[in-house]
Amino acid sequence: MTDATPASLAERVRDGEIRFHELEDHADANVATAARRLLVAEATDADLDPLGEYAFDADAVHGSNIENTLGGVQVPIGVAGPVTIDGGASSGERYLPLATTEGALVASINRGCSVVNDGGGATARVTKNGMTRAPVFRVADVAEAEALVDWVRDNEAALREAAESTTSHGELLDVTPYVVGNNVFCRFRYDTKDAMGMNMVTIATREACDAVEAETDASLVALSGNLCSDKKPAAINAVEGRGRSVVADATIPREVIEDRLHTTPEAIVEINTRKNLVGSAKAGALGFNAHVANAVAAMFLATGQDEAQVVEGANAITTAETTADGDLYVSVSLASLEVGTVGGGTKLPTQRASLEILGVAGGGDPAGSNADALAESIAVCALAGELSLLAALGSRHLSSAHEELGR
Ligand SMILES: CC(C)(COP(=O)([O-])OP(=O)([O-])OC[C@H]1O[C@@H](n2cnc3c(N)ncnc32)[C@H](O)[C@@H]1OP(=O)([O-])[O-])[C@@H](O)C(=O)NCCC(=O)NCCSC(=O)C[C@@](C)(O)CC(=O)[O-]
Ligand SMILES: NC(=O)C1=CN([C@@H]2O[C@H](COP(=O)(O)OP(=O)(O)OC[C@H]3O[C@@H](n4cnc5c(N)ncnc54)[C@H](OP(=O)(O)O)[C@@H]3O)[C@@H](O)[C@H]2O)C=CC1
Incomplete structure (x- = not known):
């Protein structure tokens, strides 16, 4: 051998x-x-x-990240920043590692970071945290569905004990039942600390489902019933959140917008309203933003996140308004950013190097603080990207920028 x-x-x-x-x-x-x-x-x-x-x-x-290994694919990585972040989990100047092949993207986010700094930096906070798994159970009829819902509500402690027996880090936060005819979906929500948590919550929920089946007439049909909702665009994630819900904002002085971004606060506000809000509503979009997916995808690739979860990560709303002083207030709210600093692809050497740039490699102290800080950095990255792109549209520089840098 x-x-x-x-x-x-x-x-x-x-x-x-x-x-x-x-x-x-x-x-x-x-x-x-x-x-x-x-x-x-x-x-x-x-x-x-x-x-x-x-x-x-x-x-x-082999066997933990990939099967039938052929080798590796290389994606160029660039860096934006440093950008000053006042975060709930960590504060300071951060370089943002971005893996992409889209020319002009790093330049744009870099420009956004630079004007955010000119405004005194960005603030970011994780406002909600919980990774979900929602199995679907078959019941005989609506009466049995009601009995199952009552049982789940009365026995959350037993479900917690079963679920948490499989993990030393995960904590079951709550279980929310949903009934559709003779289907009952139980949305289990966990604090997965520094892990993105999908393996953790899937294993834990399987154990809890055994307890449900042992004590009720319900039959488990599928451990994932799509109400979770993993790797599909879904309103439930936009409303209830999944992974980290994280918000970043900044106020940029008028003269910085005019001198550095060649436009005005009013133009950015109007573009945000007509494009990101009205245009997205007319399109039936879930995300009301310009290109949050760009920041999320590039940071996900750089830091070893599950790239399919860019679907949920881009579920974001950008707001912009002028302040009483005539400056620009801008924010971005990411409803369902699923990130980890342990597990999955985070242990690969190039991905770990990016986590080290951000100061969040491995488990945090307290557990969960590194993943919170990563979520906050990604939110600020998205904010910088939104600001720069909205400004490029305002100054009518989008096509020329991509002529020069993107082809
Ligand atoms: C390209 C810029 C930045 C030029 O912007 P500019 O203001 O003409 O450039 P500048 O030379 O005056 O430099 C300003 C700052 O930009 C940065 N910068 C400038 N050049 C570089 C570079 N080479 N490398 C790194 N950083 C760079 C840098 O921070 C610099 O400050 P300095 O450090 O000099 O004080 C600007 O025109 C821009 O941001 N355009 C927008 C491009 C963009 O955001 N593209 C995103 C992808 S579009 C897409 O994928 C989605 C879309 C559009 O379809 C979604 C939708 O429907 O909306
Ligand atoms: N199974 C599924 O349905 C799906 C799986 N995935 C994949 O799942 C993987 C991610 O799952 P995930 O559970 O995050 O990772 P892992 O399966 O790699 O598990 C991470 C483990 O790390 C341990 N750990 C050590 N330190 C910490 C800490 N500080 N905080 C939290 N946990 C810590 C925990 O062990 P312990 O639990 O013993 O405490 C945890 O379970 C990715 O590869 C992703 O692609 C993606 C979507 C669906």
Whole structure:
């Protein structure tokens, strides 16, 4: 097993002696990964050598982050800031790591950070925290649904004990039942501390479901009943929140808007109203913002978050108004930002480096404070991006910016 080479392993797969997805059982994971590249290159005529350039240990990711490993994909990373943040979890100057291939994005967020600093910095707070999992149960009829709802309400302590038996960090906050005919959805909400928490809450909720089935007539149909709601656009996340609900704001003096952003507070307010509020309403959008997804996606990729959860992370409302002094007040409220500083992709070396830039790698003291601080930094990043893009629309620089930097 130890002297296997990529070529010899590939040959054994071709001979039907070992299975393609079991290469790691027969060699070091880096060798197995190289063998898989040989086989896929042979089958597709693709040049896979660039995928062999990666900074993680294939052994460390195999089975915990990825299966059928081919190698790594590289995304350029840039940095914006530093930006001054007055946060609930941590305060100070922060550089913001951004992984993207969209030209002009880092420049834009960098510009936003710079004018936020000129206004004295941004304030950010996590206003709600809770990761959810909502199993769906089948019941006979509405009377049985009512009985299940009553049982859940009367037995939250027992459900908590069952759920928390599976984790030393997670805490069950509450369980909210929803009835649709003979379906009962129980939305379990947890404090997952510094973990984004989807594995944690899925394992914990499974244990609680066993208790429900043992004590009631309900049958579990699916551990995830989509009322959670994970990785799908959903109003419940916009209203109730999921992960961290986080808000950032800043006030920018009129002269900074005019000198640095080449527009006026009034123009930014009007664009925000007509574009982000009216335009989004007419489009039936869930997010009432310009490009919060850009900041969330770039910071998610940089810091090892689950990239599919950009769907919920972009569920944000941007507001802008002029102050009594004629300055600009701007805010962004992200309803459902699902982030962690432990678990998932956060342990990979390049992603951990980005968490270290932000000063939030690993578990916080107290537990949960690092994930709160990460959420606050992402919210300020989104605020800077909103401000800069709204200004670029106001000064009619959007297309020229992307002509110069984006192609
Ligand atoms: C491109 C700028 C920033 C130029 O902006 P500018 O004001 O002409 O540039 P400047 O040379 O005067 O520099 C101003 C500041 O911008 C930053 N800056 C400037 N250049 C760089 C650079 N190369 N690298 C890093 N930072 C840069 C930097 O902070 C600099 O300050 P300084 O440090 O010099 O004191 C501006 O025109 C801009 O922000 N445009 C908006 C671009 C943008 O936000 N694009 C987002 C993506 S659009 C999209 O994906 C979504 C969309 C649009 O479809 C959503 C929707 O429907 O709304
Ligand atoms: N299972 C599913 O349905 C889904 C899974 N995912 C994936 O789940 C992964 C993320 O799940 P997640 O549960 O966050 O991560 P992990 O499964 O990696 O679990 C993280 C564990 O870290 C431990 N831990 C150590 N220190 C801390 C701390 N300070 N705060 C919190 N926990 C700590 C906890 O152990 P302990 O619990 O023992 O205390 C926790 O369960 C990602 O890979 C994501 O892609 C995404 C969506 C759905």
